[in-house]
Amino acid sequence: MTRQVNIGVGEEDRIAICEGLSRLLADTYTLYLTSHNFHWNVTGPMFNSLHAMFMTQYTELWNAIDPIAERIRSLGQPAPGSYAQLARLSSLPDAPEVPPKALEMVDILAKGHEAAARTARALFPVVEKASDEPTADLLTQRIGVHEQTAWMLRALLEE
Numbered sequence: 001m002t003r004q005v006n007i008g009v010g011e012e013d014r015i016a017i018c019e020g021l022s023r024l025l026a027d028t029y030t031l032y033l034t035s036h037n038f039h040w041n042v043t044g045p046m047f048n049s050l051h052a053m054f055m056t057q058y059t060e061l062w063n064a065i066d067p068i069a070e071r072i073r074s075l076g077q078p079a080p081g082s083y084a085q086l087a088r089l090s091s092l093p094d095a096p097e098v099p100p101k102a103l104e105m106v107d108i109l110a111k112g113h114e115a116a117a118r119t120a121r122a123l124f125p126v127v128e129k130a131s132d133e134p135t136a137d138l139l140t141q142r143i144g145v146h147e148q149t150a151w152m153l154r155a156l157l158e159e
Helices: 011-041 047-074 083-089 102-122 124-129 133-156
Strands: none
Touching: 011 047, 011 083, 011 102, 011 124, 011 133, 047 102, 047 133, 102 124, 102 133, 124 133
């Protein structure tokens, strides 16, 4: 028997918030996989710095996945967890099958972090309407990380 969730956020709002969080989870997981892929496959004169940077980034993303999924569960919905679900929900493309050049990797990741920030930001209206402060806090943290990471990656692309 599934118990009713009564946390002060109505069912309709909880479902809408979980749909948005599921999209953020999918973007985060896709970005994690792409970052890890690029960590393994980067080559060229920037190898050492990019290899280390990508590891820092994929580690941060890996650590973000669980809190997003657990927030979905706290709101009473199942968290998506299959490749098919995550691919369907993500706004990001999958990593290229053939590893791109190093600076193209940087550009792909910068765009991915910008997209994840947009996904998180798009959820704010329903979260604020529902007075869901824990989700708002999670979103604020994620937006900050994605915006800062995108900036650092864009800085590498400057001439």
